Amino acid sequence: MSLTMPLLTRRPTALASLILLLGSASVLAQEAPQTSSGPTSAGREASANGGASARNLDPVLVTGTRARDRTLADSLIPVDVLSREDVLRAAGPDGTLAAALQALLPSFNFPRQSNSGGADHVRAAQLRGLSPDQVLVLVNGKRRHTSALVNLESKTGKGTNPVDFNTIPLSAVQRIEVVRDGAGAQYGSDAIAGVVNIILDDRRSGGELNTEAGLFHTDFKPTGRTINDGQTQSASVSHGWALGERGFLRAGLEGLHRNATNRSGFDELPPWEDSTPDNLATVGQRNYAAGEPATRQWQAFFNGVLELSTDQQAYAFGTWQQRRSTGAAYYRYPDAWANLKDIYPNGYRPQTTGDNRDLQIAVGLRGAWADWDYDLSLNHGQNDFDYGVRQSLNTSLGDTSPTRFHLGDFGSRLTALNLDLTRSVAVPGLSRPATLAWGVEGREDRFITGAGDAASYAVGPFDGPTGAQAGPGLQPDDATRRSRRVIGAYLDLSADLTRDWQAEAALRHDHYSDFGNATTAKLSTRLALAQGFALRGAVSSNFRAPSLAQRGFSFTVTDRGDGGELSQVRTLPVDSPIARYLGAQDLKAETSRNASIGLTWQPDRHWSATLDAYTIRVKNRITLSQRISGDGLAATLESLFGVPGIDGVNFFTNALDTRTRGADLVTQWTGAGPGGQWRLSWAASFNRTKVRPHADANVGLEELNTLTDASPRQRHILTAQWQGGAWTLLSRVTRHGSTTRVFDFGDGFVPTQTYAPVWQLDVEAQWQATRALSLSVGAVNATDRYPTRSIADIAYYGNFPYDVLSPVGFNGAFYYAKARFTF
Template sequence: MSKTSEAKPGVSYAQSVGLRPLPVNVLLTPFFAMRQLRPITLACLTLLLEGGALMAQAQAQTQTPTADTSTQNLQPVLVTGTRAKDRTVADSQVPVDVLSRDDVLRAAGPDGTLAAALQALLPSFNFPRQSNSGGADHVRAAQLRGLSPDQVLVLVNGKRRHTSALVNLESKTGKGTNPVDFNTIPLSAVQRIEVVRDGAGAQYGSDAIAGVVNIILDDRRTGTEISAEAGLFHTDFAPTGRTINDGQTQSASLTHGVALGDKGFLRAGLEGLHRNATNRSGLDQLPDWEDRTPDNLATAGQRNYAAGEPATRQWQAFFNGAVDLSADQQAYAFGTWQERRSVGAAYFRYPDSSANIKSVHPDGYRPETTGHNRDLQLAAGLRGARGEWDYDLSLNHGRNDFDYGVQRSLNVSLGETSPTRFHLGDFSSRLTSANLDLTRPVAVPGLARPATLALGLDAREERFATGAGDPASYAVGAFDGPAGAQAGPGLQAGDATRLSRRVVGAYADLSAHLSRDWEAEAALRHDHYNDFGNATTAKLSSRWALTKEIALRGAVSSNFRAPSLAQRGFSFTVTDRGDGGTLSQVKTVPADSDIGRYLGAQPLKAERSRNASLGLTWQPARDWSTTLDAYTIRVKNRITLSQRISRDGLADELASQFGVVGVQGVNFFTNGVDTRTRGADLVTQWTGAGLGGQLKLSWAASYNKTTVRTHADAEVGLEEINTLTTASPRQRHIFTAQWQRGEWALLARATRHGSTTRVFDFGDGFVPTQTYAAVWQLDVEGQWQVTRALTLSVGALNATDRYPSQSSADIAYYGNFPYDVLSPIGFNGAYYYARARLSF
């Protein structure tokens, strides 16, 4: 088939949120720039191929590093995972990744988002794309070490971040969770990111089973930075034989710093992003259950569905500041804000389908889900010294509000008078916390150096609420046909909920050098939950320097995670694939609801985990370091969604006994599994002279395998087991080469994403299963320092235009979804971009 150029119109999105098409010159700039990337790609590949030989020669050569490649870049002082003030990456007792501001900005990709950058840089971080996944099209969940998204704790400047209000019910990754939305934190606000890959519940509280991500905001006291980027996807799409240009993206940011006194500062910024949708759907083959009418058959061979990125418009802002009150006291404050509107895709409804009214949509229709996300975090505090104690007293408040809707839809039971746009529900999440942290050196008899003692108190209140949608979004009308908004229905007034929780905790942390070569740290924490009682957690970590270059490190810890408020009280109905793969309405209910108890649900219990890790660090030269850490994580009473209960006559039972109409399946949250995750992480990096310039090479790899040790067969089905065990890649490798000479710089990053497996359970033994092969991704960038203030860059993500394996016929939904969402490489193809940054 000959290739043609195709672009998604995006008219409905422009009508819904008022976006204007991108200027032609902006669209074409990165497209023309990609022609210049071929020599850059070849040069970057050369870096990767020759890098291994250079590393092997590193110890035999005497290097003279420049200021940009000093060992300080390899060994920054850490503020996460320990409360000692002299800990670096090299002597940390647990594995910690430190990502610089420049690393994050260069890896953000077409999303222009923080989570996309983290996935590009950290092999243990998984952030797959979603499509036709309801709310997950608008708020994506991320994983660390293959565990659930709500099992990682996120901090901003060391203060707990609030969670998203939206509960993902139609996604594969993070199904049934409402974790932190990383993408609500502006990229331009980031100074660096520290990621602790170890359980840290005893140090920071619940949610830290998989680890901790601490985003440290920009604290530069002076200077202005302006950045602008434009890009688009340009791909040869094999399922349709066409070349596609879409997903046009433009973003810009402005940050400015002001010095306040001797040490004080105020840094603030604003950024915006506008992205058009992408579409990677295949040619429709018309599902078997649809009538073979002339109008329905006319849709065959067309692209009726949309699989890809949602259209997005967002604005973000931040500030970070501090002012000296005296020589030993400082007041500080910081905050972030985002408003985001997005439009996702839903399944196509055929002209002569029972889900259509032909007088309204004579050619059928594809509903579009809409999301309006508003996010805010504000924190303020005092820090300083009083006597031998250093203190930090703070108050932190965060909130997230999400309005969920659908447009180009129908409530068939209302007939021709049905609206075509519906508000499906309101979701809100709140977190207010107060913290007091105290640290001081303590002289311990027999120790040559003082130990560090840390004590702390914290209290927090969490709130979660949902509000009903439009009455028409769930109404049961007088006409024949499905009730409720298609691609909905809305949240009913009886399902709206309002929950709160209060937690008070205290901790003690003691770290000490027991000898010249041996250091250890112990932490103990006690929390009281007003709804889940008391919880005590502990952690012990240690590091032993065997030689000047080699050290052993390890940690054991216990962790506790109470069910989120959403998991306790959330109720909602979605349209999903049901028995035989047909579209049906599935209702999620609380475990302690009338329907939940009727179907055998038990009250939820808290998750408890036991973590253990053992690692080796090796630094044979000042500019060469390697770490290898193995770990095991056992989680008891792990919370997941039950399998979909959809027996014969269930719809009639729900209608007659509970007044719930049109629901063919039900699931609920359950403690149905105990899991064990085993894995290992490897990070090695070298910096020195090479290829006529300065060269930095790194290899980061991650492996993890989760197995289900015990589970309740009646509650946890094959799809849920798949979600926990094999839906995310077990292996990822990231090879990076960075080269700089004068005003020129090149970057090449080759990533191997491991295999993933998709399982559907459509009932009656029909269980389509497919394993998607591992796939390589190449990202390249060339940078030119035009002047001291101006930097220009061009680059490509997935420069070789790779895709995952094509889905089998049983999973591709009659040719409409040729690629699954599981692979981290995504299903959009190559993305080309150009960026300009002005600093003064």
């Protein structure tokens, strides 16, 4: 099987080859000796409970492999397994899943945003420094839907609508498996950087109540003040019920309330604002808000299995969230063109609002049929985001302007039907049966946007900016409905070739109704060289289909240009006639070639170490083009298309290729030590991305900076945990590598700054007061560290003294107390 095959083809040869291989596999299966009618003990545990118990020191993996007995110790590819306890302790001030992943995994980056429009409400995460939409997210092994919101103002993930990790309740997690390797041949689109599989709580009995309260307490040097804010309260409750001998139902509910934070500096008044008495009176005040959005949310989950017979099970699971958040936008000065002093005599700072509703429901049947273990499932996910702004104005409407606007509706849908079959196959010459798996998937994706209030984009009769400030809203012509259908099939064969040599091969073909075909393949292997010492490696081809948002999103900003005439800057779908005229082409899938090689060492049951080096070459990465504008553009477009006043256009394009090289190191030791049991670990990630723009690419310096230097090239996490008697003490030291910010303000003015590496200390002490009650206190960023201060050209005239790029954040120390009661 060649891994140099083209990933995308409109020819039927790839599909024919796959059908031929599937047919051959069926023949092998029919010729194999009969096996037991049900799953193996390990396979049944993984099937019924979403994987092995977290109490197992070497759990059976269910992600990144179809083999039913592959454990963490003999994995062919790098996999991180995070326990429920790890995740709950690492959630930090956010109290969210993505924050826990960043605290535990050096290759996972979850940068904060502020004054970034929709990105204040839906934050994007990265794996191995790649794009947020190049990591696949599963829940109980089923594909998770993406967020509906398209981020156009964020630094990380601009132009993407990836999965929102924080829509998954933290209390729902049993464990998390993170595959740090390309997995497109196993799961289809999006798995270029890897796979994150969140396995839901499957405890069959007992209940648990968790509460937490905390706040930021920091000495903020830019203003010389001590600040207490970001007060956070959260609570969750869950309970499990046994259903028959092996069935269960687990359900839970949680709520969170978090106040906003503000780390703005003293205002210096930007030079383009008039030096009027009222404007000058704002100098030295904190007029802006740089920090976390205020958030209120409710979440719920359930996870259940019902035994239908000895060999058959029905299962279902689901998650739900309702989150309302309030972000910040730039301050408008009293005598600014964007203000009406009759409404805001002292100026105003708009607040963006987000109403995020998220749902995933999956049902299925699994068990044994003939000699096969099967899993038939129907999975539906949807995300709806209502975007708005308050404390705002449409100045062109004069004193009749509303101060609150609805800016638009966004919707994302995914419905998937999957059939997966697995069985053991006797292969001549092998001492153990191989594992054969194959499956098919049918999926429909949809993306929907709806217009905002008429006043949010209206052009009124008065002098002043048009549309809602910190908006504007989507116009009726921007509303879109896009859908696609996907049919995929895969074949996977895993075998122990000898006692010391294992290998796995996978092949997948997907057909997309809106752009064509994709064929991917993967080969991975592991060779034991000595007792506890092994060499492993993998090569794969992967792809990411252009999202429906990138194919169909439309957005228009209308304002008054020279001489008071109306002008528009439009983000257009690539298939619109105007975009076509300006050079837009159908988006291609991003394709990658991944290769990795690693060493694993486990000399005894107390100590293990892994080192994996990798390279990921991605072709045709999708970015948002720079604005196309110039003298005569509006007249040309009006004469050709009859659309007046368009002074600028941009659209999505396959603009460049990238190469990412890196290495991941994980080592840990557990055992008895002074006064109790110890667990020591060091995890580190190193990566670097280089960019090669296409010859005709129209890519800006800021976008190139985002892809290469805006996230840390290296992170180290050193953890020490001690448990003795009723006490557990945890200390985590993280070194976040340097990051670089580039702004391109035009006319050659490109302020650039590299922020130095920074150390972060997290600590926690837990006391098991009774068998049922435990109490904890702790601090995240206990030493109150901040990134490097931004230079004057980046700090926006004193208002934003710290950038959002560093994972240490810009809020300072967070102190918290927790209580857990089991019943």
